[in-house]
Amino acid sequence: MAILLNDPKLSAISEKVRNGERLTIEDGLTLYNTPDLLSVAQLANEVNQQKNGDNVYFIENMYINPTNVCEASCSFCGFKRKPGEEGAYTMDSDELLRYVNERWNDNINEFHIVGGHNTDVPFDYYLDTIRTLKKNFPNTTVKAYTGAEIEFFARHAGLSMREVLEELIKAGLDTLPGGGAEILTERYRAKMSPDKASTDEWLEAHEIAHDLGLRTHATMLYGSIDTYEERLIHMDHFVSSKIKQTGLWYSFH
Ligand code: SF4
Numbered sequence: 001m002a003i004l005l006n007d008p009k010l011s012a013i014s015e016k017v018r019n020g021e022r023l024t025i026e027d028g029l030t031l032y033n034t035p036d037l038l039s040v041a042q043l044a045n046e047v048n049q050q051k052n053g054d055n056v057y058f059i060e061n062m063y064i065n066p067t068n069v070c071e072a073s074c075s076f077c078g079f080k081r082k083p084g085e086e087g088a089y090t091m092d093s094d095e096l097l098r099y100v101n102e103r104w105n106d107n108i109n110e111f112h113i114v115g116g117h118n119t120d121v122p123f124d125y126y127l128d129t130i131r132t133l134k135k136n137f138p139n140t141t142v143k144a145y146t147g148a149e150i151e152f153f154a155r156h157a158g159l160s161m162r163e164v165l166e167e168l169i170k171a172g173l174d175t176l177p178g179g180g181a182e183i184l185t186e187r188y189r190a191k192m193s194p195d196k197a198s199t200d201e202w203l204e205a206h207e208i209a210h211d212l213g214l215r216t217h218a219t220m221l222y223g224s225i226d227t228y229e230e231r232l233i234h235m236d237h238f239v240s241s242k243i244k245q246t247g248l249w250y251s252f253h
Contacts, residue, residue, distance in 0.1 A: 003039060004039075009030055010034060010036060014043060017046055028228070060107045061111065062104070062112065065079070065116075066113065067121070068115065069083050069119075070082075070118065071195065072117050072152075074192060074193040090120070090121060110143055111140055111142050113130075114180075126153060126168075130144055131171045133172070143217070144176070145173075146176065146180030146181075147202040147205035148197040150165060152196065152197075161208055165208055165209055165212055165214075166212065175214055175217065176209050177219075180196065182221040184233070185199060186199055188230055218243075
């Protein structure tokens with residue numbers, strides 16, 4: 001069905017969408033700045049129909065944070081605690097299993113695990129969380145540890161990111177979550193998450209994961225100091241890098 005555009009600046013973009021062509025960062029800025037929101041929605045729907053038809057997929061997962069102790073200090077984080085600080089916790093395997101069993105229902109088909117960058121426990125602690133879940137719930141996918149955590153594990157354990165990922169996969173890792181990406185530009189990261197993986201490190205962790213046969217995710221944490229252009233640069237990484245994401249998730253702050 002032809003789209004009726006109220007903003008003539010969208011004509012060239014509409015043509016590209018019809019032909020299945022990749023949009024540029026400049027096209028993205030035009031879409032962000034147009035007052036013609038209904039046309040943007042129709043164009044987005046056309047792309048969605050081209051890619052997915054009428055298919056919609058969803059899963060029910062259980063979100064687990066094994067520890068909130070963290071060496072980093074991201075500006076947007078109300079979760080982390082310093083070692084010994086009131087409210088700091090690190091679940092051992094019994095506590096992890098109790099946590100899961102208390103919340104389990106048979107529709108859950110994935111564990112989604114992220115947590116603090118805890119220097120008080122060895123890398124084996126993180127491997128053990130995955131081993132414990134895989135042993136007790138062998139049919140449930142384990143989506144665990146962000147690209148930022150992979151970089152932390154490597155630094156903390158004196159391993160390469162490839163070695164870290166190989167060990168995690170041996171323990172039962174199925175896919176990486178998208179967290180830690182926030183906005184993948186250095187201006188944003190220097191202000192919001194200065195102590196954790198850089199843009200290049202986060203992308204490298206995911207590229208290695210793909211190289212080892214995993215498919216992975218990416219989030220976009222937008223709505224704070226990020227500019228429209230930074231949001232577009234963030235999204236563009238997943239086309240211009242070697243990563244073909246299974247899903248791009250958006251978190252609005
Ligand atoms: S790395 Fe994660 S847990 Fe640590 S401060 Fe940043 S957002 Fe919070």
